Amino acid sequence: MATLTVSTRVGLVAPWVEWEKRCTDGRRLLEAGTYALTEGAIAAGCRVFAGYPITPATDIAEYMSKRLPQVGGYYVQSEDELAGMHACAGASLGGLKAMTATSGPGYTLMHDAYGWSITNEIPMVVVDAMRVGPISGITGAPGQGEFYIARYASHGGNFETIVLSPSSVQEAFWLTIDAFNLAERFRTPVTILTDQVISDMWEDLFIPADYDALDFVIPRKHNLMMPFYPVGSADLDVPPNLIGRGTGVCVSAYTHTEEGYDIEDMAAQWAQTYRLINKIRHHTDQLARYETLGLEDAEVVAVAYGANARTVKTGVLEARRRGVKAGFVRPITLWPFLDELYERDCRYVVCELNYDGQLVREVMRAAPDKKKVHFMGKSAELHTVAEVAAGLEGVARSNRVPELPYIWTEVR
Amino acid sequence: MNKLAAKYLRPSQIPTKACHGCGLGMIENWLLQAIDELGFKQENVIFGTGIGCVGRQTFATWGGDNFGATHGRALAVATGLKLAQPDKKYLIVVGDGDAASIGTSHLIHAARRNLGVTVICEDNMGYESTGGQFSPTTPANYVTNSSPYGMAEPGFDPCDVVKAAGATFVAETTATQWHQTVKIVKKALQNDGFSFVHVRFPCNENFGAYALGTRDTLKNLEWIYEHTQGRKPDGSETDFTWETGIKHDVSNSRPEFSKIMRDMNARVQADMAAKAAAAAGDDKTRDDGHGTH
Numbered sequence: 001m002a003t004l005t006v007s008t009r010v011g012l013v014a015p016w017v018e019w020e021k022r023c024t025d026g027r028r029l030l031e032a033g034t035y036a037l038t039e040g041a042i043a044a045g046c047r048v049f050a051g052y053p054i055t056p057a058t059d060i061a062e063y064m065s066k067r068l069p070q071v072g073g074y075y076v077q078s079e080d081e082l083a084g085m086h087a088c089a090g091a092s093l094g095g096l097k098a099m100t101a102t103s104g105p106g107y108t109l110m111h112d113a114y115g116w117s118i119t120n121e122i123p124m125v126v127v128d129a130m131r132v133g134p135i136s137g138i139t140g141a142p143g144q145g146e147f148y149i150a151r152y153a154s155h156g157g158n159f160e161t162i163v164l165s166p167s168s169v170q171e172a173f174w175l176t177i178d179a180f181n182l183a184e185r186f187r188t189p190v191t192i193l194t195d196q197v198i199s200d201m202w203e204d205l206f207i208p209a210d211y212d213a214l215d216f217v218i219p220r221k222h223n224l225m226m227p228f229y230p231v232g233s234a235d236l237d238v239p240p241n242l243i244g245r246g247t248g249v250c251v252s253a254y255t256h257t258e259e260g261y262d263i264e265d266m267a268a269q270w271a272q273t274y275r276l277i278n279k280i281r282h283h284t285d286q287l288a289r290y291e292t293l294g295l296e297d298a299e300v301v302a303v304a305y306g307a308n309a310r311t312v313k314t315g316v317l318e319a320r321r322r323g324v325k326a327g328f329v330r331p332i333t334l335w336p337f338l339d340e341l342y343e344r345d346c347r348y349v350v351c352e353l354n355y356d357g358q359l360v361r362e363v364m365r366a367a368p369d370k371k372k373v374h375f376m377g378k379s380a381e382l383h384t385v386a387e388v389a390a391g392l393e394g395v396a397r398s399n400r401v402p403e404l405p406y407i408w409t410e411v412r
Numbered sequence: 413m414n415k416l417a418a419k420y421l422r423p424s425q426i427p428t429k430a431c432h433g434c435g436l437g438m439i440e441n442w443l444l445q446a447i448d449e450l451g452f453k454q455e456n457v458i459f460g461t462g463i464g465c466v467g468r469q470t471f472a473t474w475g476g477d478n479f480g481a482t483h484g485r486a487l488a489v490a491t492g493l494k495l496a497q498p499d500k501k502y503l504i505v506v507g508d509g510d511a512a513s514i515g516t517s518h519l520i521h522a523a524r525r526n527l528g529v530t531v532i533c534e535d536n537m538g539y540e541s542t543g544g545q546f547s548p549t550t551p552a553n554y555v556t557n558s559s560p561y562g563m564a565e566p567g568f569d570p571c572d573v574v575k576a577a578g579a580t581f582v583a584e585t586t587a588t589q590w591h592q593t594v595k596i597v598k599k600a601l602q603n604d605g606f607s608f609v610h611v612r613f614p615c616n617e618n619f620g621a622y623a624l625g626t627r628d629t630l631k632n633l634e635w636i637y638e639h640t641q642g643r644k645p646d647g648s649e650t651d652f653t654w655e656t657g658i659k660h661d662v663s664n665s666r667p668e669f670s671k672i673m674r675d676m677n678a679r680v681q682a683d684m685a686a687k688a689a690a691a692a693g694d695d696k697t698r699d700d701g702h703g704t705h
């Protein structure tokens with residue numbers, strides 16, 4: 001695994017840093033996150049959206065229903081989310097890039113389709129705009145409860161997943177293109193784990209003038225030959241399989257051979273798993289996207305992703321103003337988990353939008369000393385700058401998060 | 413291997429692991445006969461299935477492209493695939509559990525959309541690959557491994573369901589009716605829309621053994637045949653009768669789903685082009701020199 005010497009890097013590490021410099025011809029808009037996610041998909045060549053409306057992802061469906069026919073694509077309002085993601089899998093197998101979008105209650109229904117798509121290496125993008133839960137929870141409030149579910153998006157184990165999370169409307173646009181690219185290269189569904197704030201929020205958005213001119217978009221290629229499944233190989237950039245060209249490709253729910261035949265055999269199970277895990281694990285260097293700040297001298301580092309990272313980042317700046325040597329880590333790639341971001345032997349304060357503590361458990365695992373990892377969980381509402389600054393100050397000075405209303409600190 | 417199997421199936425994948433005497437292989441042969449008589453090319457027919465005996469024992473036998481969806485989801489996958497590959501013929505071969513229970517919502521909505529696929533629901537009147545539990549098509553009062561006191565729940569007829577939902581071709585047949593089945597499947601495949609063919613067949617291993625008390629293929633076939641006639645060999649009436657044959661045929665009477673989508677796209681794009689042309693004309697007449705688009 002490639003080790004990044006994160007401690008010396010400051011700023012944003014993501015492919016769109018370069019893309020933004022190169023794309024200057026375009027329009028500046030005031031638009032919503034859902035709009036950016038939709039346009040990012042269209043720019044990436046998405047031509048099928050199949051999904052079922054749900055707050056706060058509904059607007060993606062509505063935008064798609066308008067945009068796709070304009071570009072020769074198809075909007076399918078599926079009978080449920082399970083059908084939506086399976087229809088995306090079918091469309092992708094037929095050669096079209098596809099996307100679906102939902103929120104927690106719909107995401108829960110997709111696990112069946114995730115398993116099928118992951119195992120059969122079917123590229124697509126799934127957006128989950130998280131709201132606070134469990135179940136319907138509060139429909140118009142943000143949550144971050146699907147951190148682990150997105151990693152373990154299917155039962156059965158024996159696979160890795162790619163999960164990205166944007167923290168602005170503009171980033172949602174670029175990150176969606178990136179997600180489609182990764183889906184093609186890794187032959188797998190890529191999940192965009194966003195939240196109610198990012199999807200509903202209106203913000204400054206730059207949209208390139210000509211999507212066809214975006215040379216960093218990876219076009220769909222087709223694998224027309226055996227092996228259809230390079231089991232036992234970690235190769236990247238294997239073109240996706242295509243149904244409808246008479247190649248004789250077989251796609252199924254079973255453990256498969258390289259032809260796609262069902263097989264009940266230890267060696268085959270091993271080879272398939274090797275492929276599904278290592279095509280991702282052997283290429284984590286291609287998957288690192290993150291933002292850091294102040295790591296040169298940080299004694300306490302705040303960790304947050306998505307919308308929440310915005311107030312947390314400002315909280316870090318506020319703490320620094322108050323004389324605390326505070327730093328900031330915002331993982332954009334949530335999975336595979338970027339352990340190297342937590343190499344620094346210092347205190348960590350993990351701020352996330354749930355009370356049970358999810359991201360914090362991974363930081364505890366990755367950090368040199370788990371006792372120096374603190375939790376500030378909040379639910380249904382972003383952390384305030386004051387809360388974050390107070391938390392960082394407390395941890396820096398006395399190694400504990402002070403008591404604050406509606407902040408959960410216990411992790412067991 | 414017979415001639416049709418040699419022409420269309422994969423030698424490495426047959427015989428399947430289906431039980432000896434299972435009706436699945438026979439019905440598949442009839443499907444091949446229909447395809448052959450219609451002259452469809454192998455690369456133009458996509459074979460989709462689900463999970464269960466029907467799914468597992470037919471998956472990857474077809475020499476062309478195959479998919480085996482998770483239990484019940486074949487039609488959900490086909491909905492997306494049809495948009496991407498509209499010119500192909502689709503044979504979606506699924507069990508009664510796939511079609512009439514776990515995947516019923518997809519069945520209904522595929523019928524409503526008039527999705528251009530032919531569904532062959534191979535109905536052995538229960539969940540046989542899990543060892544013979546009842547399904548929504550198990551006849552009333554019959555004993556299965558999960559209806560030890562007889563099937564108590566009311567069932568339904570999947571043909572009625574898809575017809576009500578908008579299917580454009582609906583037929584019912586059984587594994588005792590070779591020529592009728594081939595004729596029906598040929599008609600089904602010629603409908604550019606949603607076709608549903610319900611084929612009852614005997615599962616000797618489970619339904620036969622537990623509901624009918626025999627694993628004898630001929631006896632099980634005979635039981636099915638009697639129920640299509642409404643009479644037993646001794647002349648007495650059977651407990652119920654299945655009406656087989658074509659139940660509803662409005663083939664090619666309304667547009668197929670992917671065509672509806674393509675037509676809409678053409679309309680939207682024509683409108684856009686017209687608006688753009690009009691805007692360009694406006695600009696010229698106004699001649700304000702700095703457009704605001």
Ligand SMILES: Cc1ncc(C[n+]2csc(CCOP(=O)(O)OP(=O)(O)O)c2C)c(N)n1
Binds near residue numbers: 463536
């Ligand atoms: C989601 C899910 N639930 C349950 C099962 C277990 N299962 C496999 S096949 C089957 C029943 C199949 O019945 P049917 O579709 O009628 O096919 P048959 O085996 O009778 O041919 C069940 C319940 C499964 N594979 N997936």
Ligand code: SF4
Binds near residue numbers: 541618
């Ligand atoms: S269990 Fe029944 S349906 Fe399944 S293969 Fe055996 S005979 Fe056929």
Ligand SMILES: [Mg+2]
Binds near residue numbers: 464535537540547
């Ligand atoms: Mg059955």
